Amino acid sequence: MKxxxxxxxxxxxxxxxxxxxxxxxxxxxxAKDRLLSFLEKDAVSPGANSLMIPLTLIxxxxxxxxxxxxxxxxxxxLAFQDCPEILILDSFCLDGTPPGYHLDRGFGSGSNSWLIQxxxxxxxxxxxxxxxxxxxxxxxxxxxxxxLNFTGILSNKAEENPDFYNWNRVKLRYCDGASFAGEGQxxxxxxxxxxxxxWSAAMExxxxxxxxxxxxxxxxxxxxxxxxxxxxCDEFKDLFPSTTKVKCLSDAGVFLDATNVAxxxxxxxxxxxxxxLQGVQKNLPNTCTSQMDPTSCFFPQNLIANIQTPxxxxxxxxxxxxxxxxxxxxxxxxxxxxxDCKMDHSHCNSSQxxxxxxxxxxxxxxxxLSAINGFSMSNQNGLFINSCFAHCQSERQDTWYANDSPxxxxxxxxxxxxxxxxxxxxxxxxxxxxxxxxxxxLMHPFWISSLHVDCxxxxxxxxCSDVTSTITISESTRLTFTPLNLLNAFLIxxxxxxNASWGFSLDSD
Numbered sequence: 044m045k046x047x048x049x050x051x052x053x054x055x056x057x058x059x060x061x062x063x064x065x066x067x068x069x070x071x072x073x074a075k076d077r078l079l080s081f082l083e084k085d086a087v088s089p090g091a092n093s094l095m096i097p098l099t100l101i102x103x104x105x106x107x108x109x110x111x112x113x114x115x116x117x118x119x120x121l122a123f124q125d126c127p128e129i130l131i132l133d134s135f136c137l138d139g140t141p142p143g144y145h146l147d148r149g150f151g152s153g154s155n156s157w158l159i160q161x162x163x164x165x166x167x168x169x170x171x172x173x174x175x176x177x178x179x180x181x182x183x184x185x186x187x188x189x190x191l192n193f194t195g196i197l198s199n200k201a202e203e204n205p206d207f208y209n210w211n212r213v214k215l216r217y218c219d220g221a222s223f224a225g226e227g228q229x230x231x232x233x234x235x236x237x238x239x240x241x242w243s244a245a246m247e248x249x250x251x252x253x254x255x256x257x258x259x260x261x262x263x264x265x266x267x268x269x270x271x272x273x274x275x276c277d278e279f280k281d282l283f284p285s286t287t288k289v290k291c292l293s294d295a296g297v298f299l300d301a302t303n304v305a306x307x308x309x310x311x312x313x314x315x316x317x318x319x320l321q322g323v324q325k326n327l328p329n330t331c332t333s334q335m336d337p338t339s340c341f342f343p344q345n346l347i348a349n350i351q352t353p354x355x356x357x358x359x360x361x362x363x364x365x366x367x368x369x370x371x372x373x374x375x376x377x378x379x380x381x382x383d384c385k386m387d388h389s390h391c392n393s394s395q396x397x398x399x400x401x402x403x404x405x406x407x408x409x410x411x412l413s414a415i416n417g418f419s420m421s422n423q424n425g426l427f428i429n430s431c432f433a434h435c436q437s438e439r440q441d442t443w444y445a446n447d448s449p450x451x452x453x454x455x456x457x458x459x460x461x462x463x464x465x466x467x468x469x470x471x472x473x474x475x476x477x478x479x480x481x482x483x484x485l486m487h488p489f490w491i492s493s494l495h496v497d498c499x500x501x502x503x504x505x506x507c508s509d510v511t512s513t514i515t516i517s518e519s520t521r522l523t524f525t526p527l528n529l530l531n532a533f534l535i536x537x538x539x540x541x542n543a544s545w546g547f548s549l550d551s552d
Contacts, residue, residue: 094199096145098216100243102136134240136218137173137182139233142241145191145214146252147199155258159213159249159279160197163266163295163435167220168316173234176220187216195265195443196457203444206461207261211253215245215268220321222271222341227322236321242275246282259288261464265435266364269296273343273350274327280352290353290464291344294437297358298365299410300342304398305375309368314341344414355425355463355470356415359409361388361399361477363434370399370407388432388477396477397430408476419471420531425463427456430474437442 136142144208149156163294164181167173176182198204219225219238227236247253254260262279264272276291283289303309315338318324324337330349331340339345347354366388371381384391388399399407411428419426429436429449436442436456442449444457451459463470 051102052365052506054174094147094193094197096193096214098143098145098184098187098189101248102185103243114126134244135235135237135239136177136184136241137167137220137234137236138177138185139235140184140218141217142245143184143187143216144245144249145193145216146198146249147193147212148420149209151209151213153207153211155211155256156207157249157254157257157260157490158196158207158210158212159260159262160212160438161223161262161264161268161275162214162217163264163268163273164217164316165220165267166222168313168320170232170234170320173220173229173320174232175212176388177234180216180218182218182220183220184216187218194440195438196460198436198440198443202439205444205457206464210261213249215241217268217271221317221323222267222274224271224274224326224341225321226325227320238321238323239326242271242278246279250282251288255283257283257287259464261290261292263292263294263437264296265438266296269293269435270298270341270343272296273346273354276350276352276354277328290355290438291350292355292357292460294357295359295362295364295435297343297347297356297362297414298369299344299407299414301370301407301410302337303369303375304371304381307375309370309372309375310365311338311342312528314338317341347415347418353423353425353463354418355427355460356418357427357437357460358411359431359433359436360411360428360474361430361432362411363432365434366399366407366432386454398514412473422469424471425460425469426471427451427459428473429456430477430479462537 061325091147134142149153161466167176167182173182178186180186180188191214193199193212193214194203196204199208199212201208201317215223217223219236219241221236223238223242225236225238226240228234229236260279260283262272262276264270265436270293272291272293273296279291282287298310300308300311318327318337318341323341324332327337327340328346328349331345335345347356367385371385374387375380381395384395388396391399397406409432415426415428418424429451431449433442433449436449437460441447442456444455448455451474454462459470459472462468
């Protein structure tokens, strides 16, 4: 009886440990998803005058019905092998639902100009992470917002988006987990890796809706979408006749094969899983795979030199996602030495800042500059590398074009991209290392879960010198109109000034 009891207790312990680890893994996936949502999301919640664009599901992409048999799936795949043109009909999100996009029609002088923005959202590199992903908007159109706020480069207001406001503007939703480059499936877990087909189906539908008549076109993307805009740049150019002006913009898409603080290669390990699991290799450019392994060819630093189409790289030298998830992941910092620094680099000590911007080709900032060095020599290419702790700056109104948005040489990102696209001036701007830049950068992500309050310094960010204070929410800059900023300010006030009273006012400028 004792042996049976011991055996039962042992089994229960094993199950409990396994459940705990499983739960920990799920929480980690959820945390990473929240991080991406925060970094890639627009700075403001939709207001009364926001431009909300409805979701359109791609018509040629029949969803994978629950009743579809394995036999019919097998016959479909055989048909696709015999007739590649049918591949476009099999463009599913990870869970088998049809992909989608948001389209706001152009007007006036922009009626025949098109801007395609590829959504970002990380990657899934294991069956487990892809199974989780298909329960979110990043893997299923069932969970996508039915209407999306268009701001920044997608805004339809000249004062917010001076060069592209009246173009046909499209946001292609990201639901495959491999930067629109996967090709395969995992039948056992009902996972469909159809990124390349989603891209093809979307382009065919948009061409039929008028993009084939475009006089000028810009393919852009943020984060994983920024990587996708590099991968598909020349392919996009080939859709149009030679008379169409076509260029590409990658925002926060220069992901580096960097060494983390523990000496490992976090992103390389992740990319290896993405490329292998999702069958990405067949869709990578031969100019790279003929010389390097497929995983290396998923890194932009090994691709940009061979892009034939004019390309603009917009990136923060201290990319917030890469610093937190690639350079200093939790797995490489078990004792939390880097915890405060990676959340806000104003909290980095001298040795940490040296690591972030130090010796050539060794530390992060200079790895970034080294990776783009050859690319920057081409006259047709453009650059805007600022010393911000940010990730994705083209869709945020506060960083794209506002009175106090980040600048290099007194020129905002929107003006720099516009000057480059329309060939007004050459644009190759690289900011000085932090902290010499005194323009406004998003260096305070305000992580509530890691709130470490220094009352003497933090309180001055939000509050006037008196105890009764007012926070102004500016509709023009929109910089403080975020729930996290306001909640963080509120918590700081409660901790530092328990008797403070709060008031709110709107600046309608």
